Amino acid sequence: MPAHGPVGDSVHRRADELLAHHRDRLAEMAAAVGAGAWTAYLVARTLPWTRRRRTLDDRPPYHRMLAVNDTALHLDLLAEQGRVATHRMGGVRHVDGGLIGGCMPAGTWRPARSDRAIQVPVRRSPPQ
Template identity: 95%
Template structure:
């Protein structure tokens, strides 16, 4: 179970390391939200990534994976009540306030690549995820 490191002598020790990393990562993300980062992309930009590279230093595909991973962690933080959420897919104005009744998903909402776009199809998974969540939110009222 080495994941991103060398094979170890204890699967139990490695499991404990992964749980500790997950706990620390959630704390880092909660702190980023507390400091004003309000999208998965903005939170991901505050975090160190593999080999201490920044999000912007990562290749486009790995940047997308990192932002999607961040979004899933933010969902967990919301389920735990550690961050406040708003309706999924809600659109914010330039001052960060929600625009009532307006939802978006896909590249209209926010791209995991920030201002760049590497090519067709690269954001389909994120668009489907947020489209589904936004639809559920709108249906629930």
């Protein structure tokens, strides 16, 4: 699996490394949501990117778009796991960390320029 790193002598070890990276990345994203980042873009801006740990703004525009999309997919997984809540407002999907002991209870949204929390409906998919 050299597409995400140098060729190694063990595909099993590399698979374990990728799974650990994915687990760590989910934890970083959950922490960003718990700290108040409420869109995939805002979460992506809090994270380091590439092995050189570059900021999102240091990446070319196309790579920024890929990073935000990757973040959105990770947030979908966190929502499926019940670790964050999501809802749409004004065509933008928002997340909150109420389910992970974050800044607000699930179903609450705080606008960027307000100290007042607003209750919004949160739809959760039934367990399958």
